[in-house]
Amino acid sequence: MSVTTTPVSQSRFLQRIQGVPTETTPVWLMRQAGRYMPEYRALRARHTLLEMIRQPELAAEVTLQPVSAFDLDAAIIFSDILPPLEGMGLELSFVKGEGPVIHNPVRTAGDIAALRVPDPHESMQGTLEAIRMVRPELDARGLPLIGFAGAPFTLACYAVEGGKSRYHENARILMLSEDALWDQLMTKLATTAGEFLLAQAEAGANVLNIFDTWVGELAPHHYEQRVLPYVRQMIDIAAGAGKPIILFGVGNGPLLEAMGSSGVDVIGVDWRIDLRIARRRLGPDLVLQGNLDPVALLAPWDVLRREIDAVLAQAKGDERFIFNLGHGVLPATPVDNVRRLIEYVHEAR
Amino acid sequence: MSVTTTPVSQSRFLQRIQGVPTETTPVWLMRQAGRYMPEYRALRARHTLLEMIRQPELAAEVTLQPVSAFDLDAAIIFSDILPPLEGMGLELSFVKGEGPVIHNPVRTAGDIAALRVPDPHESMQGTLEAIRMVRPELDARGLPLIGFAGAPFTLACYAVEGGKSRYHENARILMLSEDALWDQLMTKLATTAGEFLLAQAEAGANVLNIFDTWVGELAPHHYEQRVLPYVRQMIDIAAGAGKPIILFGVGNGPLLEAMGSSGVDVIGVDWRIDLRIARRRLGPDLVLQGNLDPVALLAPWDVLRREIDAVLAQAKGDERFIFNLGHGVLPATPVDNVRRLIEYVHEAR
Numbered sequence: 163m164s165v166t167t168t169p170v171s172q173s174r175f176l177q178r179i180q181g182v183p184t185e186t187t188p189v190w191l192m193r194q195a196g197r198y199m200p201e202y203r204a205l206r207a208r209h210t211l212l213e214m215i216r217q218p219e220l221a222a223e224v225t226l227q228p229v230s231a232f233d234l235d236a237a238i239i240f241s242d243i244l245p246p247l248e249g250m251g252l253e254l255s256f257v258k259g260e261g262p263v264i265h266n267p268v269r270t271a272g273d274i275a276a277l278r279v280p281d282p283h284e285s286m287q288g289t290l291e292a293i294r295m296v297r298p299e300l301d302a303r304g305l306p307l308i309g310f311a312g313a314p315f316t317l318a319c320y321a322v323e324g325g326k327s328r329y330h331e332n333a334r335i336l337m338l339s340e341d342a343l344w345d346q347l348m349t350k351l352a353t354t355a356g357e358f359l360l361a362q363a364e365a366g367a368n369v370l371n372i373f374d375t376w377v378g379e380l381a382p383h384h385y386e387q388r389v390l391p392y393v394r395q396m397i398d399i400a401a402g403a404g405k406p407i408i409l410f411g412v413g414n415g416p417l418l419e420a421m422g423s424s425g426v427d428v429i430g431v432d433w434r435i436d437l438r439i440a441r442r443r444l445g446p447d448l449v450l451q452g453n454l455d456p457v458a459l460l461a462p463w464d465v466l467r468r469e470i471d472a473v474l475a476q477a478k479g480d481e482r483f484i485f486n487l488g489h490g491v492l493p494a495t496p497v498d499n500v501r502r503l504i505e506y507v508h509e510a511r
Numbered sequence: 512m513s514v515t516t517t518p519v520s521q522s523r524f525l526q527r528i529q530g531v532p533t534e535t536t537p538v539w540l541m542r543q544a545g546r547y548m549p550e551y552r553a554l555r556a557r558h559t560l561l562e563m564i565r566q567p568e569l570a571a572e573v574t575l576q577p578v579s580a581f582d583l584d585a586a587i588i589f590s591d592i593l594p595p596l597e598g599m600g601l602e603l604s605f606v607k608g609e610g611p612v613i614h615n616p617v618r619t620a621g622d623i624a625a626l627r628v629p630d631p632h633e634s635m636q637g638t639l640e641a642i643r644m645v646r647p648e649l650d651a652r653g654l655p656l657i658g659f660a661g662a663p664f665t666l667a668c669y670a671v672e673g674g675k676s677r678y679h680e681n682a683r684i685l686m687l688s689e690d691a692l693w694d695q696l697m698t699k700l701a702t703t704a705g706e707f708l709l710a711q712a713e714a715g716a717n718v719l720n721i722f723d724t725w726v727g728e729l730a731p732h733h734y735e736q737r738v739l740p741y742v743r744q745m746i747d748i749a750a751g752a753g754k755p756i757i758l759f760g761v762g763n764g765p766l767l768e769a770m771g772s773s774g775v776d777v778i779g780v781d782w783r784i785d786l787r788i789a790r791r792r793l794g795p796d797l798v799l800q801g802n803l804d805p806v807a808l809l810a811p812w813d814v815l816r817r818e819i820d821a822v823l824a825q826a827k828g829d830e831r832f833i834f835n836l837g838h839g840v841l842p843a844t845p846v847d848n849v850r851r852l853i854e855y856v857h858e859a860r
Binding site: 329330331334335338339378379380381382383384413415416433434435436455456457458460461462465469472488492494 | 678680683684687688727728729730731732733762764765782783784785804805806807809810811814818821837841843
């Protein structure tokens with residue numbers, strides 16, 4: 163018995179992005195593969211995070227876990243925004259309780275000069291191979307695959323600070339004070355990340371997502387003058403693949419006009435902006451993605467449903483809307499809430 | 512020889528708040544008394560933070576340190592937003608490297624029911640006494656004094672989480688899921704904080720500042736429905752003193768209309784919003800305070816000056832503007848940058 167599957171190009175997710183009306187709202191979740199899933203935790207108990215990212219079989223398995231468990235409208239390749247920094251010459255590890263650590267942070271002109279712009283086919287070979295490995299299964303399910311990379315400002319924060327930091331002050335002083343060094347650093351990061359996106363598209367990703375996690379820390383005029391040009395560099399490179407591009411940043415409400423002018427197809431917004439205001443500020447053409455508060459997924463179902471309703475009400479009648487969270491799924495999220503969320507969004511009219 | 516001093520009521524700071532034109536832009540800085548000052552560090556080396564807050568002589572001394580060192584337009588009483596929680600029954604300490612810790616966080620209906628609404632004249636006696644102690648010196652200098660308290664949402668985050676937390680998810684789940692408990696908790700916090708502000712005004716504070724540090728984490732509809740009513744409760748109580756009230760929140764850009772409707776006189780904004788946009792959204796009547804990125808104070812003077820110029824350009828022609836940072840002075844800030852900032856703002860036309 164053969165099951166007829168809609169081809170990936172006819173998937174709700176790609177259709178919405180291309181402006182083709184779909185009756186059902188497509189939904190995927192940032193960090194949809196993660197610690198909230200028992201399948202994930204079982205694998206994670208036996209491997210480090212970097213092993214799970216670097217070994218294609220493991221990354222492919224984790225990528226498929228949520229699309230096997232739930233009726234999601236897209237898969238996103240399992241990885242992290244930081245591994246591309248390793249190919250640039252930075253030593254990365256994930257330390258329990260501390261998060262990512264760069265052991266040789268970029269602090270001097272010499273450090274920046276020494277950064278390489280690696281060939282992603284070598285430096286990110288595992289992720290590209292994982293993309294090729296999940297394609298047949300996703301094709302069988304008619305599901306598009308999202309590839310992704312970090313945006314240059316967020317990557318610069320990690321590279322300069324050497325890990326998480328509250329204010330990213332070293333990166334931001336560099337940004338404010340050292341025009342030539344900042345340009346050199348950001349150009350290298352934008353090129354590395356842009357070429358990695360391009361390689362992911364060539365390997366089989368249907369959509370490319372740029373994550374600019376820390377960009378909400380910036381004054382709008384700093385974003386426009388000192389960050390957006392490098393986001394555009396990255397987009398110009400990635401756009402060579404001819405695939406739709408999503409741009410997301412935590413706390414990006416104040417930056418929407420600038421982000422909307424970057425040349426991408428989809429803007430992801432976090433939960434701290436009303437979707438109607440976001441739509442008004444972005445204009446009618448861009449696709450809007452978001453923005454349920456991830457904390458709502460920790461609440462009982464009746465509360466979660468009310469919160470989903472609030473997001474759907476804000477997006478009512480918007481033909482260019484994709485349902486997502488306003489940030490990644492939190493580790494304490496009950497699996498059942500994720501399942502019900504996805505069903506509920508699909509059934510909503 | 513006697514020096515004629517302008518009375519406090521004629522100070523630039525109070526005049527601006529009252530809508531009286533002043534030629535010079537008044538300036539004060541959030542956390543203007545703090546670790547960046549050697550005088551502060553010398554005292555801090557011999558006392559715990561809670562001692563410095565609780566002992567009136569110490570709090571008075573620290574309050575006066577920055578107004579002695581710099582030509583500031585206001586003093587702010589040295590304290591923290593959390594000590595009022597002690598009078599409610601919470602056990603507070605400041606742990607090195609970890610920040611504030613509440614040893615008995617509020618987790619159950621019983622915990623919330625057990626919280627007291629203390630008389631600030633008993634529970635915050637030290638701060639009120641410090642206010643009385645600094646008055647003569649400030650009167651001699653013609654300087655107004657700012658009293659302050661934390662807003663109920665931010666206090667709830669600390670009370671429920673037991674300290675700092677990235678997502679404040681326990682507090683926010685309570686907010687979303689437990690209407691009656693949330694109302695009980697927030698009413699107690701708003702009453703405690705409001706009555707403390709009132710007592711500070713009676714002790715000699717000329718202006719009252721409400722700090723809502725974590726409010727930028729909220730979706731606007733959650734702020735309006737579940738937080739703003741309690742901010743209004745607090746303001747209603749504090750307004751009994753007849754003193755101007757400032758409301759500030761980190762990341763409050765998306766909440767400006769709601770905050771502006773709260774009944775306060777001054778809205779403080781962080782650096783992530785252009786002052787012209789903030790003015791447009793707040794309307795012409797409220798006083799606007801902000802919003803230099805505190806990280807700019809870590810940069811060399813020519814960079815800092817350019818950043819001050821950018822803020823002043825955004826506020827150009829705005830008769831209802833008070834210069835401040837967009838958040839507190841960072842510990843690594845060079846003292847000389849603070850001095851030059853204040854001189855520069857005063858000389859700017």
